[in-house]
Amino acid sequence: MxxxxxxxxxxxxxxxxxxxxxxxxxxxxxxxxxxxxxxxxxxxxxxxxxxxxxxxxxxxxxxxxxxxxxxxxxxxxDHREKTYRALHLSSDLLGQVPPNPDVELLDPHRMTDVLIRELPMPVEQARALAKRWMTLERSEILRLRIAKDFLRPGLKLAHRAYGEQLPEPLKSWEDVFPSLP
CATH class of the missing domain: 1.10.1240 (Methyltransferase, Methionine Synthase (B12-binding Domains); Chain A, domain 1)
Incomplete structure (x- = not known):
């Protein structure tokens, strides 16, 4: 024991x-x-x-x-917390050490794929909901906040992976990010 x-x-x-x-x-x-x-x-x-x-x-x-x-x-x-922790840890680590494609946490491309896969809704839905977020049900607001929590480190990882020219849907997510609650 x-x-x-x-x-x-x-x-x-x-x-x-x-x-x-x-x-x-x-x-x-x-x-x-x-x-x-x-x-x-x-x-x-x-x-x-x-x-x-x-x-x-x-x-x-x-x-x-x-x-x-x-x-x-x-x-x-839960799995959502696992994703949140991994995105933050990866983003923080890549501020200290170089990328390593053999380790998921150190591979900004793989972590960006995790971000895209785990976002709780498509970007088009997020954009539409964000415009009227103060009138939404609590559960919808929570989904938007989860997206924002994932995007905060996730967009940093995306820029490490792709530079300033983000591919879709990352560019669209970056555009909608400021309007999320």
């Missing part, structure tokens, strides 16, 4: 090695403890990013995927 205190004491490589090997098992930690593991791992990745080798990144990416997927299975957050 692994305690959260043991995990906190590990350096990033040791923590990533354990997690990528499937330890601890989902049942060994509670729901809130899995959230803490994701937050610990994310903070360690951000802190040590510049010093990681290509091999380290492969290990760290597997550990991150395991921690997040296990936290979802434990019921602490």
């Amino acid at each position: 692994v305690s959260p205190d043991e995990l906190v004491k590990l350096d990033l490589r040791s923590l990533a090695t354990r997690l990528s090997g499937g330890s601890p098992a989902r049942s060994e930690l509670g729901t809130q403890e899995w959230l803490a593991v994701v937050q610990l791992l994310t903070a360690d990745i951000m802190h040590d990013a510049a010093g990681l080798s290509r091999e380290d990144w492969t290990l760290v990416a597997r550990a991150y995927d395991y921690a997040v997927d296990t936290a979802i299975a434990a019921g602490d957050f």
Whole structure:
């Protein structure tokens, strides 16, 4: 049985090695403890990013995927939260380290694909709803806010991937972004 205190004491490589090997098992930690593991791992990745080798990144990416997927299975957050966290982490990491097409979090093209795939509605619908967002049902406003939350880091990633000439639908999303609630 692994305690959260043991995990906190590990350096990033040791923590990533354990997690990528499937330890601890989902049942060994509670729901809130899995959230803490994701937050610990994310903070360690951000802190040590510049010093990681290509091999380290492969290990760290597997550990991150395991921690997040296990936290979802434990019921602490959902797929939307996973996407939100990944977009933000990727955007922040790419401010510190060069892109790496072998690691999804470090590949702005792949992360832009994640953004497009996970946006909660087509851009045309978002544009139409944004014009009258104050009259919408709460659930529709929430969908627009989710889109904006995804776009904030996602558009930065898109510009890293494509430069100033964004392809569609990214250009349209960039145009509608300021009008989202």
